[in-house]
Amino acid sequence: MRALAAFADWPHLLPALFLLPLAGAALLPALLRTRPAVAWASALAVALATTMLAVLALVRLLGDGDYGYAMAGWAPPLGIELRYDRLSAITLLTGALVSLALLFARREMTGAGRRQAVLYCSLVLILLGGMNGFVITADLFNLFVFMELLSLPAYALVAMSPARGAALAALKYLLPGAVSSLLVLFGIGVLHALTGSLNMADVAVRLTPGGPSPATVLALVLISVGLLVKAALFPLHFWLPDAHSAAPGPVSALLSGLVVKMGVVGVVRMFDVFGPALGGAMQAFENLLLILGVLAILTGALAALVQHELKRMLAWSTVANIGYIFVGLGLAGSAAVSGGIAHVFYHGLTKAGLFLAAAALVERTGLHDIDDLRGLGHRMPLAATALSAGLIAVAGVPPTAGFVGKWQIALGALEAGRPELLVVVLGGALLALAYGMRVINALFFRAPVSDQVVTASEAPASMLVPSVLLVALALAGGLSGARVIEFILPFAESLGGR
Amino acid sequence: MLQALFSHIDYVAVTVLFCAGLYIMIARGNLLKKVIGLNIMETAVFAFIVTTGMIDGGDPPLLEQGLGPDFASPLPHALVLTGIVVAVSVTAVALALIVRVKREHGTIEFDELGEPR
């Protein structure tokens, strides 16, 4: 542990979190254009190495608290500043999930998509670099650049599945995504016009604290709407079901597990920028998030209940769980906010495992509808069990991963004196259990109807290992709940200069 | 009010361009027209950012050219340069997707696309 800490103290560690994957992505097409298997292996190695760097960054944080880095040696606000705090620890999740998704994608590397394999690996690494950069930057415009850097590969990766509707789904994802990035840039332009600076801390200080001027409110609205489209919070979630269900298996896992969470991280960062400047008016913004969160839980859960396709059901479940996160953020008590942020971690873990397990079933049989997958549990026991366990975990049955965030948000609701929210939190969980049971029932307790199911064979190891590993972590996630909440609490308390 | 409107005439024009681009994107069914609308919105935001950095009668931020003391701020210029590159990248990916939608669905009119599956 001591050796690890020594290496963690290397002062220039932080930028490597995004420079390493981006370097890998630039080198792959040049070096390994015609050797997809080697390209896949090196991409996996780069993703694992990035995860190691994230561990080192966390070790340093535990050692001496939040720390930053001035790019090119220019102190802010002249240059760009990075800042690693407890929320940035999500870089652990990004590295790990990308590595597992790449492991899962091994089958496609040798299949019909061989020519695309190197491009696929490069785009996934750029996605990883963009996410890690987005989470640790403390400069507004840099936030926009990294947001584009993670969105662009996401659009292309959705369209990389040969399914007929994939390109259209990707375009339905791209157009609102591009407009939302533009709104964020517009908001940043307004903030720059008001303060002359781009560094988040500097802007927060220089925004006139004397009550919210209409220009500040306009900047908040522009940036928040842009980020909430990326986070797919109701009613800005319309693009998500198509994109997340049409994408190839590992890509849907990354989209629902990570990319959607980047919007949440962006909104949480904006709490710090606008908190002090807006003071009282921040309450209205938090209430709005609360109401939209509640509506998201209900729409997402009810829509998931009536879906026929397995992956589309999981996509609607993501909409509901994003609702939980924003209910936590909207309640604004430190308990509820830490619950919301914890749910970002736990839902990322659980939903990625779920999508990988579902993809294993769908890609082995070529069937998408839950009714067609009847009886598959006996032919593909491991993958089907992983899917079922994941569904239980996402519903939030204690002690699974889904339970931690929801329990903490329920506590936060009581603390804020809003008991009626308990009904929503509990109702959402029960609905999740309902649509979970529907799938489990179809998989294990119904006779097969389609011949692909009868002839199906168990998924290969490269698909099973990531999904089973993630679902196992999700099932046992609840045990680590107290420690994770305790880790996040100081960040939640200091949020927005409360 | 009128004086404020006139002194901010540039922001009024930017808002008009932004909304016109947004209208093209929403109201037009042709996917390519939507991308053109997106580009118009993007150039409107870039015009806004450059305008915030300008000084009436100011010179471009070039030192050692004997230019006046009033320099336009170089920061918005750097932002917009990066923004233009990002805009062309997103447009390139959108056009690639449009080509594939045409190849798979035979049309790029949004209302004729309906449910893909």
Add this chain to the structure above:
Amino acid sequence: MKRRAYKLLVVALGLALLGGLLWLPPPGQPGGPVHEHVAARYVEGGTEAAGAPNLTTAVLLNYRGLDTFGEVTVIFAALLAALAVLGVGAAARNASGTGKPRVDARLPASPVVNFIIRLMAPFMATFAAFVMIQGDVLPGGGFQGGVVLGAMMILLSVAIGPDRVSGMVAPAPLGWLRAIAPLVFLVVAVSGLALSGAWFGLSDQPALGHALMVVLELAIGMGGAAVITGIYLSLAREVE
């Protein structure tokens, strides 16, 4: 009817937007916060700190080098994305032979156009080189030169056909040429650790800092041209 609803919505959004913008300091006034805060310090720092008389290039490469690295990687990602999106199913289509013969969507060009393009090509290349190299003193810079070069290649592909243009560079070195901008930027970033003790740091001695800037300009220019030409060719031809 739907059109009118859209118009109303857009006008409402526009008025709300304007409502906020009117509270900003009026554009063009020298006294605003934009000119007194960071921008003033860029100007005060002068050529020694910035490393280049053209402050926009200085901000792009020196003060905010990470943004430009991000930008260069975004356009590189756009090329990968275009190739990936258009390539899906191409293997199957070509293999099965069902695809219609490769239609090169070359725009019809009359001999007059061809002649003018061939005549202008060397001048455009010279102008692009000038813009790239002089980017730190006069307006212009790496990416502007790269785009002009890219535009020249696009015009050439109209005149002599996309196949001959994409045949100019063999596939193996083409991979390196397209990634040269992010890669050279990374080399400069790593060298920054040694020279000035921070990632992306252009060293403290002005001469070395200036040289690094010119290297970056050329890399961004060449890389930008290759990427833009690649994007155009991937869209113009069935598949690369």
Add this chain to the structure above:
Amino acid sequence: MIEAFNPVVLFDLLILVLLIICVISIARTRDLVRAAILFSVYSLTLCLLWVHRGAPDVAMTEAAVGAGVTVALFLVVIARVGRRER
């Protein structure tokens, strides 16, 4: 108000009006090729505005990228996708 009508401001107003006319005609036209050409006119006019505003670097980029490359990409895709818009 009188001092506002010196030639500098008039030049600005003229360009802004030209931009808005371009955008309105783009919105109305049914032919995609005309829309693309109008977009390049729009980009060049915008580039003129930025030169006047003391931003030559941005003007050069907007001219090369907005009017040049983007429109070239549009035209190539229109050639493959068809120019009529219903």
